[in-house]
Amino acid sequence: MKVLIAVEDDADMRLLIRLQLRSAADLELISEVATADAAVEAAREHQPELVILDHFIEGQVMGLQAAPMIKEAAPGAKILLFTDHELSVEAAREPAIHTYLPKQRLSELLDVVQAMLAS
Amino acid sequence: MATAEVAAAAEDGFQPDPSRVAQLRLLSIACSFSVLLLGVAVLVGWRLDVPELRSISPGLPTMKANAAAAFVLLALAISLAGESRMPRLTAVLGFAVATIGLATSFEYLFNVDLGIDELVFSDPVSPAEGVPGRMGPNAAASFVALGLAIPLVRTRLWRWSRVLAVFVLFVALGALLGYLFGVSSLYRISALSSMAAPTAIGFLLASIAVLLLRPENLPLLSTTGAGAVTWRRVVPVAGVSIIVFARLGLAGVEAQHYDPALGISLIALSTVALVSALVWVVARSLERIDRQRLSAVEQLRALNADLELRIEMRTAELVTSEERYRSLADTASDAIISADESGQIFYANDAAHALLRHEPGTLAGQPLTVLIPERFHDAHLAGFKAYLEGRPPTVIGRVVELFARRADGTEVPIELSLGAWRGPESQNFTAILRDISARKDVEAAEHKRAEQDALVATGVQVISLAPDLPSAIHAFAESVAPAVGAERVSLALHDSGDVFRIAGSGGPAGWRMGVGETIEVKGASTWSRFRAGLPVVVEDTAETSDEPVNRILLQRGIRSYVSVPIVAGGEVTALLSFSSSRPGMINVDELPLLLSLVRQSTGALNTLMLLDLEREATERLRQLDELKNDFVGMVAHELRSPMTVIGGFAERLRLDDEKMTHEERSQILERIIANIGRLTDLVSDVLEVARIESGAFAYEIAPFDLGRLAERTCEEMTVGQPTRRCEVNVSATNPIGLGDEARYWRVLTNLISNAFKFSPPDRPVVVEVADSGEMLTVAVTDHGGGISDEEKPRLFQKFSRITQHGPGPKAPGTGLGLYICRQLVENQGGRLSVESSLGEGSTFKFTVPKASPTS
Numbered sequence: 001m002k003v004l005i006a007v008e009d010d011a012d013m014r015l016l017i018r019l020q021l022r023s024a025a026d027l028e029l030i031s032e033v034a035t036a037d038a039a040v041e042a043a044r045e046h047q048p049e050l051v052i053l054d055h056f057i058e059g060q061v062m063g064l065q066a067a068p069m070i071k072e073a074a075p076g077a078k079i080l081l082f083t084d085h086e087l088s089v090e091a092a093r094e095p096a097i098h099t100y101l102p103k104q105r106l107s108e109l110l111d112v113v114q115a116m117l118a119s
Numbered sequence: 120m121a122t123a124e125v126a127a128a129a130e131d132g133f134q135p136d137p138s139r140v141a142q143l144r145l146l147s148i149a150c151s152f153s154v155l156l157l158g159v160a161v162l163v164g165w166r167l168d169v170p171e172l173r174s175i176s177p178g179l180p181t182m183k184a185n186a187a188a189a190f191v192l193l194a195l196a197i198s199l200a201g202e203s204r205m206p207r208l209t210a211v212l213g214f215a216v217a218t219i220g221l222a223t224s225f226e227y228l229f230n231v232d233l234g235i236d237e238l239v240f241s242d243p244v245s246p247a248e249g250v251p252g253r254m255g256p257n258a259a260a261s262f263v264a265l266g267l268a269i270p271l272v273r274t275r276l277w278r279w280s281r282v283l284a285v286f287v288l289f290v291a292l293g294a295l296l297g298y299l300f301g302v303s304s305l306y307r308i309s310a311l312s313s314m315a316a317p318t319a320i321g322f323l324l325a326s327i328a329v330l331l332l333r334p335e336n337l338p339l340l341s342t343t344g345a346g347a348v349t350w351r352r353v354v355p356v357a358g359v360s361i362i363v364f365a366r367l368g369l370a371g372v373e374a375q376h377y378d379p380a381l382g383i384s385l386i387a388l389s390t391v392a393l394v395s396a397l398v399w400v401v402a403r404s405l406e407r408i409d410r411q412r413l414s415a416v417e418q419l420r421a422l423n424a425d426l427e428l429r430i431e432m433r434t435a436e437l438v439t440s441e442e443r444y445r446s447l448a449d450t451a452s453d454a455i456i457s458a459d460e461s462g463q464i465f466y467a468n469d470a471a472h473a474l475l476r477h478e479p480g481t482l483a484g485q486p487l488t489v490l491i492p493e494r495f496h497d498a499h500l501a502g503f504k505a506y507l508e509g510r511p512p513t514v515i516g517r518v519v520e521l522f523a524r525r526a527d528g529t530e531v532p533i534e535l536s537l538g539a540w541r542g543p544e545s546q547n548f549t550a551i552l553r554d555i556s557a558r559k560d561v562e563a564a565e566h567k568r569a570e571q572d573a574l575v576a577t578g579v580q581v582i583s584l585a586p587d588l589p590s591a592i593h594a595f596a597e598s599v600a601p602a603v604g605a606e607r608v609s610l611a612l613h614d615s616g617d618v619f620r621i622a623g624s625g626g627p628a629g630w631r632m633g634v635g636e637t638i639e640v641k642g643a644s645t646w647s648r649f650r651a652g653l654p655v656v657v658e659d660t661a662e663t664s665d666e667p668v669n670r671i672l673l674q675r676g677i678r679s680y681v682s683v684p685i686v687a688g689g690e691v692t693a694l695l696s697f698s699s700s701r702p703g704m705i706n707v708d709e710l711p712l713l714l715s716l717v718r719q720s721t722g723a724l725n726t727l728m729l730l731d732l733e734r735e736a737t738e739r740l741r742q743l744d745e746l747k748n749d750f751v752g753m754v755a756h757e758l759r760s761p762m763t764v765i766g767g768f769a770e771r772l773r774l775d776d777e778k779m780t781h782e783e784r785s786q787i788l789e790r791i792i793a794n795i796g797r798l799t800d801l802v803s804d805v806l807e808v809a810r811i812e813s814g815a816f817a818y819e820i821a822p823f824d825l826g827r828l829a830e831r832t833c834e835e836m837t838v839g840q841p842t843r844r845c846e847v848n849v850s851a852t853n854p855i856g857l858g859d860e861a862r863y864w865r866v867l868t869n870l871i872s873n874a875f876k877f878s879p880p881d882r883p884v885v886v887e888v889a890d891s892g893e894m895l896t897v898a899v900t901d902h903g904g905g906i907s908d909e910e911k912p913r914l915f916q917k918f919s920r921i922t923q924h925g926p927g928p929k930a931p932g933t934g935l936g937l938y939i940c941r942q943l944v945e946n947q948g949g950r951l952s953v954e955s956s957l958g959e960g961s962t963f964k965f966t967v968p969k970a971s972p973t974s
Binding site (some may be wrong): 023 | 136756759763764766767768770771775778786787788793794
């Protein structure tokens, strides 16, 4: 059973992530948070294998800036930056971020998560 | 014959003739030599006892040894006197001779024997002749006379020597005639004393020698005058002839050829004939001389007359020319001044007095230097001296431009032509002076105009070449400001009302008045002048600080300035100002130049201003375009988010339908509908923004009751929402606003709905309508988490998101609501603002114009 955390402030998007991940039996979405602080806290607590991280989240700290903090709290976690902002270049430059996926490609989310966990 | 020669000929006869003088001197020497020989011969006769040498014939009186010795001394004295050397020896010899004569005379007078008579030789031969060896008294007197005469010849008493010599001459001549005619009484003074014949000859020769020592003192002998010639021709011939005739006549009587009466008659007759003939000859010769002289005098007179005539004519000419010159000079319009070689003015015409501001007639007699500025004195004196010393002239004969000094000390530029001419007594100079101050003024004015033209051209050029207004003004200031005495130049564009905005400035000191700064041109007179297109000149802002704008400028260190309005289309579009930190640096004199500068530069400046405006407009368009692009990007982004959500839910329904519960399915559908509603809101807001920004948004302005509107909206917002509470509080007594009620409803709805979003359900949203004087104010207060100070400025921007502090859901708005509200309020003359502090909620306030401003 692989443990995941979703950092997303939009309720609709949280629901959509939950619905997609539900179809994979070996994945458990253990926590859904809306701020960077909560994400770091959850990561430390659950030591997840993967974090789905939105960029535009509640609070002063955005996802891109929260990534190294999460990675520090849970060194074993792979971080997927999942956002509707065009941040591919910034994501590639941030070592804490494993993969970048724009939200338009929501339907590919499960495949991307499983590929990340397999690598 | 020239005048001088005639005059010389006329004078000639009265001057001693040098050759004659020489001959007479020679004769004197010959006589004295003869006297010497005679004396020596007689002494030899005495020594050797030769009677013939002592007297001419035996029986006649003998020359005594003393006399002979005296003659030798006499001859030596005469010789020495003739040479005019050794005057003392000459005097001693003379006095020795005189002493001999004097001693002998003494013996005769007092009948004593001094023992001098036979001092040398005893006299055995002439006892009959008186005391042996003693010369006769006439001889003694003659020696005294001649002995004294010789020393006198070269003294002031020379006339006495002549008298003495003539006396001796006649004594000797008388004695000789006595011997010739056998009349002993002529040579014998008494029976015992007589003059011997040789003695008489000796005295004759000696007296002649003494007389001829100074022949120039005997005009009858030495000159060629008529009297002298006559004397010389008549006297010797007549004297000798009469003596000869008388002797011949006497001889005839003695030979008894005729009786004495006939003899005397014959002598008288022949004498008369001879003298007549002589006088006739002499008279003729005199007449000839006289005629010559007369003709010479005539010639002389004629020459004189001619000379006088010529002098008269020349004088007349001179007078005429002088008068002509004077009259010309006096009335000449140019100043004419004449000075002599001492540098003193002797003539100056009226124009000269007028030009140099001296009282008429006062210049003559003054030195030239009064007319020359002090600093040129040395050069003038040096040049003057150099010219008089014969060096080539530097100013004379040329026309030079100089400065002259006036009586009042001021200077006047003049054109000077100087001439030199030889006057009767001195080298003179005449100067013609022309006042060229008018020409100089014109030249200076032309020069100044040319300079100003160049300046204006430079100013226009630097403006034309500049890429924009600030650099144009900066370059303009650098090239033009120093020439007009300004340190700073600035261009202020008319903003609105009496406010001007600095568009460019500069000066040599690098001073730049902040570009973009605004200056209020307050002050009635300043502004009204500008509006009339007139320049304003302020020579000292410190003295005119009652004018507000001058006070502002004084605070910025500007003491004097000239501001020229640039007018286009009847409006003041800009002010071009020249200023200085010193008072009075810019004055009214510079105004024409400045006006010309501004006038000429206006075209180029206007072009730059238009260019600036165009650039500004372009920039604004670019910014608008950027904003639009940003807006499009933002809208696309805002649209994408709900679309992704809708797409995601739809896909879940398709793929996972069988796994879903009924509740899940209806929740998903509800979310799809909500997101479609969000999209709809967004699209309508975007359209509204586009309409507002394009300006094609119509407001239906009418009075409406703002209190009622607030109450109605509150009711609408809470209908069917039991958890929401809205309180309306109208404190304004007459809350009638003027505007589009529907738009204000939109604003109120937005603000109240925002307030509900952020307020906890248990706290009511309060809407207050108050009278704030000129306007009505509506305040919507929530009790949410408040808004941080950093977020406030972004609050009214498009797509700004209010971060919700404290508990509650995230605001789902479009991000355009507050932007639209502000546009709607401000476009109707009001203002929308927010007051908030974190943790204490927020109050959004907007103002609405009153329907009746008086209330």
